[in-house]
Structure formats: C-alpha cells, structure tokens
Amino acid sequence: MKKHKVVYRLQRTKRKRAYVTAKREISFEVKLATRLMLDEFYFTWNKNRLEVQINECIDQKDAERFKELSAAYRHYTFE
Numbered sequence: 779m780k781k782h783k784v785v786y787r788l789q790r791t792k793r794k795r796a797y798v799t800a801k802r803e804i805s806f807e808v809k810l811a812t813r814l815m816l817d818e819f820y821f822t823w824n825k826n827r828l829e830v831q832i833n834e835c836i837d838q839k840d841a842e843r844f845k846e847l848s849a850a851y852r853h854y855t856f857e
C-alpha cells in the first residue's frame with residue numbers, strides 16, 4: 779500500500795481571539811466509497827417505498843395514482 783499524503787486545511791474560527799485551527803482532510807477514496815454507499819442506500823429505499831405505494835394503489839384500485847407511481851418507478855427498473 780502506498781503512503782498517503784496528509785493534507786491539512788487551515789481555517790479561522792469565529793471566536794474573539796484570532797487563531798488558526800487545522801483539520802485533517804478525508805481521503806478521496808473514503809469520500810467516494812461513502813458517497814457510493816449512500817447512493818445505493820437511497821436508491822433501494824426509494825425503490826422499496828415506491829413498490830409499497832404501488833401495491834397499495836393496486837389494492838385500492840386507484841388507477842390514476844397507479845399511473846403516476848408507475849411512471850416514477852420506471853427509472854428504477856432500467857439497470
């Protein structure tokens with residue numbers, strides 16, 4: 779594993795005394811992995827929520843709402 783460079787970002791605080799604090803940056807790989815994991819979580823959560831709503835529309839025989847939800851669900855079926 780190659781060495782990672784530590785990058786610090788300096789920023790001023792909003793306190794009365796003026797001094798500088800240092801924060802360590804999160805690496806790009808960690809940011810990317812986190813973003814991909816959250817995207818997958820939101821995708822599956824929204825897809826499952828739409829499936830439940832579509833099933834409720836079928837049970838209640840609400841054709842107009844079913845058409846709206848099925849149009850939104852089409853984006854989740856194209857993979």
